[in-house]
Amino acid sequence: MNEAVKVMKYGFFDLLRSRWIFVYTVFFLLITGGLLTFGGDPNQAVLSALNLVLLVIPLVSLMLGLSYYYYTRDFVELILTQPVSRPAVFLGHYAGIALPLALSFLIGTGLPFAVYRAGNETDAPVVFSLLLAGLLVNLVFSALAFWIGLANEERVRALVIALGVWLGLTMVYDGLLMGFIVLMQSYPIERSLIALSLLNPIDLSRIVVLLQLDIAALLGYTGAVFQRFIGTAWGVAMSLSSLVVWIVLPLLLALRTFRRKDF
Amino acid sequence: MRFAGRVAVSLYLLVVSLGLAVGQRSLEVCSGCEFTSLHAAVQQAAPGDRILVRGGVYREGRLLVDKPLSLLGENWPVLDGGGEVEILTITADDVQVRGFVFQNSGVSHIEDLAALKADNVSGCVVEGNRFSNNFFAIYLAGSEHCSVRNNEVTGAATSEAFSGNAIHLWNSSSIRVEGNHLSGHRDGIYLEFVQDSSVTDNISEDHLRYGLHFMFSSGNEFRRNTFQRSGAGVAVMYSKETVMVNNRFADNWGSAAYGLLLKEINDSTVADNTFFRNTVAIYSDGSNRIEVTGNEFLRNGHAVRLLATSMSMHFTHNTFTGNTFDVTTTTSRSYNDFAENYWDNYRGFDLDRDNIGDVPYRPVRLFSMTVENYPQTMILLRSPLEQFLDYAERLLPVFTPRAIEDDRPVIGKP
Numbered sequence: 001m002n003e004a005v006k007v008m009k010y011g012f013f014d015l016l017r018s019r020w021i022f023v024y025t026v027f028f029l030l031i032t033g034g035l036l037t038f039g040g041d042p043n044q045a046v047l048s049a050l051n052l053v054l055l056v057i058p059l060v061s062l063m064l065g066l067s068y069y070y071y072t073r074d075f076v077e078l079i080l081t082q083p084v085s086r087p088a089v090f091l092g093h094y095a096g097i098a099l100p101l102a103l104s105f106l107i108g109t110g111l112p113f114a115v116y117r118a119g120n121e122t123d124a125p126v127v128f129s130l131l132l133a134g135l136l137v138n139l140v141f142s143a144l145a146f147w148i149g150l151a152n153e154e155r156v157r158a159l160v161i162a163l164g165v166w167l168g169l170t171m172v173y174d175g176l177l178m179g180f181i182v183l184m185q186s187y188p189i190e191r192s193l194i195a196l197s198l199l200n201p202i203d204l205s206r207i208v209v210l211l212q213l214d215i216a217a218l219l220g221y222t223g224a225v226f227q228r229f230i231g232t233a234w235g236v237a238m239s240l241s242s243l244v245v246w247i248v249l250p251l252l253l254a255l256r257t258f259r260r261k262d263f
Numbered sequence: 264m265r266f267a268g269r270v271a272v273s274l275y276l277l278v279v280s281l282g283l284a285v286g287q288r289s290l291e292v293c294s295g296c297e298f299t300s301l302h303a304a305v306q307q308a309a310p311g312d313r314i315l316v317r318g319g320v321y322r323e324g325r326l327l328v329d330k331p332l333s334l335l336g337e338n339w340p341v342l343d344g345g346g347e348v349e350i351l352t353i354t355a356d357d358v359q360v361r362g363f364v365f366q367n368s369g370v371s372h373i374e375d376l377a378a379l380k381a382d383n384v385s386g387c388v389v390e391g392n393r394f395s396n397n398f399f400a401i402y403l404a405g406s407e408h409c410s411v412r413n414n415e416v417t418g419a420a421t422s423e424a425f426s427g428n429a430i431h432l433w434n435s436s437s438i439r440v441e442g443n444h445l446s447g448h449r450d451g452i453y454l455e456f457v458q459d460s461s462v463t464d465n466i467s468e469d470h471l472r473y474g475l476h477f478m479f480s481s482g483n484e485f486r487r488n489t490f491q492r493s494g495a496g497v498a499v500m501y502s503k504e505t506v507m508v509n510n511r512f513a514d515n516w517g518s519a520a521y522g523l524l525l526k527e528i529n530d531s532t533v534a535d536n537t538f539f540r541n542t543v544a545i546y547s548d549g550s551n552r553i554e555v556t557g558n559e560f561l562r563n564g565h566a567v568r569l570l571a572t573s574m575s576m577h578f579t580h581n582t583f584t585g586n587t588f589d590v591t592t593t594t595s596r597s598y599n600d601f602a603e604n605y606w607d608n609y610r611g612f613d614l615d616r617d618n619i620g621d622v623p624y625r626p627v628r629l630f631s632m633t634v635e636n637y638p639q640t641m642i643l644l645r646s647p648l649e650q651f652l653d654y655a656e657r658l659l660p661v662f663t664p665r666a667i668e669d670d671r672p673v674i675g676k677p
Contacts, residue, residue, distance in 0.1 A: 050645065055647055178637075178640055193639055197642055206645060218542065
């Protein structure tokens, strides 16, 4: 584990020095600060920030994750010549990229909310769920980026796959879901719908945030099955644990590839 | 002026001495008084007498007041029904009840047992009492010219079948319900066949069903009340000429909750109210000719839900901010109109600077039409796909109903 921490430290500070992570942080600071300053209503600000979480974070995590993976490939190769365990190097490497990204999101979004909402506690759960969702999405897509990078030697191919994954999970998946609902309308599909939305990390993180806002009541208005699932702590626990599975699964797959990979 | 003053004074003296002459007595009830039971005092009293009840707990079964008396509690005497009986029944005109605590009335599925029931009377006054843990608290049947003021009513209702209403008015007229604080019953204020009455400055909250519920009650006014956190919000049905002004409908937030449900309400006014965080702020079914003006809709699920059966509703000068859906409807045709409202989702412009947007606003979004037809698509709420659909529809409006639009949307929050 000591080795993992060392590798992580290297990656962490290396990435902190790069200007991309700085730009990324400032981007969140400006957008969230602007939303809160000019938008007024903190709830609306959360909803707009949610769009960033759903669209920008996956894209940036994938792209930065991939380019950083290729950028540090030589370094990793060098490290592996030393007597260190591969899982330790892998975990350190992953944490070294995922943590700075997560940190810059947390600072960039959390700081303005902390400053503006200092006096009022009512919206705390909403803001907290937004930060949690953003953090988890970050970890999920960094893991995916690593896996894609490890599985593809060719940089361009990996980038195309990453873009495809991003587009698929943000838009195409929901489109298919809508098609499914329209086609199967006369059947009791609520349960399968819930299961299908658990399969997509972006839908999941959206639901985690909206559970604190309006979706609970509005979904309950459309059906009792939704109400029973979503209106309870069970729903929250289920969504969060599915997101954790979404982090662990790509990581395990990537780790398997990493162990077997002939550098 | 002086002459008038003198007349007033002498009139006053005359009335007072007359009262003394007829013998308006004051009977006291307490453990060491002339009367130890309220029952005995009421039986001995002559019409017009005043009964002063001092602090203590009185378990006397059902108390019938059949002559015009004024009951006055001092230091909160408690009338306890022991969970079995109706505590106080009034069958005479001009009875006044002030300063009592009513608790534990009986519960019945056959009779509407109440803590205080006035049956077929006129001029009753129920003021400044506390009610706790009763089936029905204040029940006026077939009565007129009564007032129910500044009472504190708390219930411990857990199921609709085993609970009554805090204030229940049936077949009555000219009743004033003012400044009461009601919580924890089935319905907060219930009116059925009630005319020419006013409900003002009450707070009605945390009820199992509705904060306010009325049916077949026309010509009533509701002003400055707060209706919040009730299981299903507020429902008003089958009535005409209702005025609802300056009320606050808040946090009626649940899967089947409404800020204000209008079911066949005609020729009425809904003005200057605040709707905050309700699942559906105004739900209109079969309601016609209603002025909805100057209201504020803030952070509701559906701000306005118009069923196809609603006609000639005029929405003017309202403010819509932070609602998930501004307007939803079941139909592509609509015979209602919207004008000069403020919509925070309006994306138009105002080139001539008259504070009126130059392009109309369509409050019904494509996504809300989709949800209307396929309710389960609600799970895609606020997804990138939803925003893409709405954006596409804004560029090429095809699906959303043309009939519902605000031709003159206001720019800048009023």
